[in-house]
Amino acid sequence: MKAKVIVMPKQSILDPQGVAVRDAVQHHGLPAVKSVRVGKMIEMELDGAFSEEQLHEVCRDLLSNPVIEDYQLVVE
C-alpha cells in the first residue's frame, strides 16, 4: 500500500522559497508565472497493520509543522 503526504506552507504564511523560485522563473523568460509555493511531497510504502489515524498522527507530529504548514494525506 502507498500513502502520499503533501505538506505546503499555509496560504497566510509568506513563502520566501516560493518568491525566489517565482523571480527565477520570470527571469528565465516565463513572466506568466505569477506566484509559486514550494512544499514537500512524501511517499510512503506500507506493509502490515496500520490505521489512517496513525498516519495522521505521523503527519502532524513528524512530517509537518502545523503552525506554518498544512498537510494532505492520500492513502492509495
Added chain:
Amino acid sequence: MKAKVIVMPKQSILDPQGVAVRDAVQHHGLPAVKSVRVGKMIEMELDGAFSEEQLHEVCRDLLSNPVIEDYQLVVE
C-alpha cells in the same frame, strides 16, 4: 491556471532524507512504513501566454536536477 510540479529522487538514487524519515516514523510506533521518499511539490499560478514546452524547460533547468531527480508536470 495552475501547474503542479512534483520533483522526486530517482528510484535508483539513495534518498538519505527518506531513510531518516522512515526510521523516525517506525520509532514513532508505525513499523508498517517500509520505505519513504521525500521530494518537492511546487505549485505555480499562471496568468498569460505560456506553452507547456516552456514549463518543461523551467522544470528541467530550474526546478529539478535531472541527474538525481525525476519531475512530473501537471497543468490544471
